[in-house]
Amino acid sequence: MELRETSGDERFRAEVRAWLGDHLTGEFAALKGLGGSGREHEAPQERQAWNQHLAAHGWTCLGWPVEYGGRGLSLQQQVIFHEEYARADAPARVNHLGEELLGPTLIAHGTDEQRRRFLPGIIGVTELWCQGYSEPGAGSDLAGVRTRARLAGGEWVIDGQKIWTSLAQYAQWCFALVRTEPGSQRHAGLSYLLVPMDQPGVEVRPIRQLTGTSEFNEVFFDGARTGESLVVGAPGDGWRIAMATLGFERGVSTLGQQVGFARELAGIVATAKDNGRYDDPVLRDRLARAEVGLEVLRVHALRTLSSPEAGPVSKLLWARWHRELGELAMDVRGADALTVGPSYGLDAQQTLFLFSRADTIYGGSDEIQRTIIAERVLGLPKEPRP
Incomplete structure (x- = not known):
C-alpha cells in the first residue's frame, strides 16, 4: 500500500472530515469519545443509533464489494475514513464483529441465501x-x-x-x-x-x-x-471457515485505533507537563520512545495491510506497545494513580492501564502469535502437540 495519498485520496479525506463535522452535532455531539476498550457500557443504544445514521449515509461496510451492498473503496480510502473517524473523536462503533469479521466471511464462504438474509442487517446495523x-x-x-x-x-x-x-x-x-x-x-x-x-x-x-x-x-x-x-x-x-474469519480480523480499522493511541499518548504527555514529571529525563525519554514506536506501528500497518501473514506481527507490535503505554501513564502519574473516585470511579488513564494488561492475551496471546509466525511465516518446525 502506498504511503503517499493521491489528490483523489486527499479529496476523499476532506469529504469524510466535512461530513463528520456536519453530523456529529445535536444529539450525536454528546456521544463523542464514548465507548471503546473498557468502556463499551457507555451509551450502547445511542451509539447504535449513530451507527445506523452512518449506514443511512453510506458510511458502513466501506470495503465490501458493491454487489453485496458495500462501497468497494480502496484500502487507502478505508484507512482515511477510520483515521478521520478517530480524529473526530466519534463514538466507538458497535458493529465491528459483524462488519469486519462475519460479513467478509459470508461474502467469501456463505451461500446466496445466507448473504441475502444477514448482510443487509450488518450494513444497516439493525442486527449485532x-x-x-x-x-x-x-x-x-x-x-x-x-x-x-x-x-x-x-x-x-x-x-x-x-x-x-x-x-x-x-x-x-x-x-x-x-x-x-x-x-x-x-x-x-x-x-x-x-x-x-x-x-x-x-x-x-x-x-x-x-x-x-x-x-x-x-x-x-x-x-x-x-x-x-x-x-x-x-x-x-468449520476450522477452515473460522481461520478465514480470523484472517479478516487485522483490518484497516487498526489505523483508526492508532489515532486513538496517539490521543492517549498526548494526554499522558500533557499530564507529565502539568505535574512536572516531564522534567525527568528518564520519563521524557520513555515518552519520546513511545511516540517513535507509534509511528513505527503506523508505517508497518500501512506497508503490510494487504498481507495476511503480517497479522500476527502487527498484533505483537501494537499489543506490547499499548500495554507499555498504560504502564507509562501510571509512572507519569505517580502516587496519584493509586487513588480512585467514589464507587471505583476510574479515570481514562487508569482504565487504559488496567484494560491494556489484557492486550497481549486477547485476540491471540503473544505466545500464540509467535508460534504462528514461526510455523506459518518462517516455516520453522512445528512445536510438539499432544
Whole structure:
C-alpha cells in the first residue's frame, strides 16, 4: 500500500472530515469519545443509533464489494475514513464483529441465501453479532472446543459453553465454532454455525473485569437451536471457515485505533507537563520512545495491510506497545494513580492501564502469535502437540 495519498485520496479525506463535522452535532455531539476498550457500557443504544445514521449515509461496510451492498473503496480510502473517524473523536462503533469479521466471511464462504438474509442487517446495523470461539480450557487452543451440536428435526441443537464473548449481552446473533461430528478431535469435525441469541436455550452472564465493566461474557447453550441451513461452509469444515474469519480480523480499522493511541499518548504527555514529571529525563525519554514506536506501528500497518501473514506481527507490535503505554501513564502519574473516585470511579488513564494488561492475551496471546509466525511465516518446525 502506498504511503503517499493521491489528490483523489486527499479529496476523499476532506469529504469524510466535512461530513463528520456536519453530523456529529445535536444529539450525536454528546456521544463523542464514548465507548471503546473498557468502556463499551457507555451509551450502547445511542451509539447504535449513530451507527445506523452512518449506514443511512453510506458510511458502513466501506470495503465490501458493491454487489453485496458495500462501497468497494480502496484500502487507502478505508484507512482515511477510520483515521478521520478517530480524529473526530466519534463514538466507538458497535458493529465491528459483524462488519469486519462475519460479513467478509459470508461474502467469501456463505451461500446466496445466507448473504441475502444477514448482510443487509450488518450494513444497516439493525442486527449485532458476537463471536463464539473461546471456551474454558480452549481459549488460545481453539481446536480443543467441546461445545457440540447435533441435527434434530431440521435444526442444529447446541449444548456447551463459550467464554470471553465480547458484547454478547447486546448481540442478536452469534457465529460459533462447535463440534458436530461425535468422536472427532482437534480440527476435524467442527462446524461454523450462525445462532440466534434471543431464545430460551441461551444464557449470557457478564464477566466483571478489573475496570469494573463487563465487555466480556460467558455464554451457555442448553438445547439452543438454529436452522440446518445456518452452517457456513460444509458441516465439518468449520476450522477452515473460522481461520478465514480470523484472517479478516487485522483490518484497516487498526489505523483508526492508532489515532486513538496517539490521543492517549498526548494526554499522558500533557499530564507529565502539568505535574512536572516531564522534567525527568528518564520519563521524557520513555515518552519520546513511545511516540517513535507509534509511528513505527503506523508505517508497518500501512506497508503490510494487504498481507495476511503480517497479522500476527502487527498484533505483537501494537499489543506490547499499548500495554507499555498504560504502564507509562501510571509512572507519569505517580502516587496519584493509586487513588480512585467514589464507587471505583476510574479515570481514562487508569482504565487504559488496567484494560491494556489484557492486550497481549486477547485476540491471540503473544505466545500464540509467535508460534504462528514461526510455523506459518518462517516455516520453522512445528512445536510438539499432544
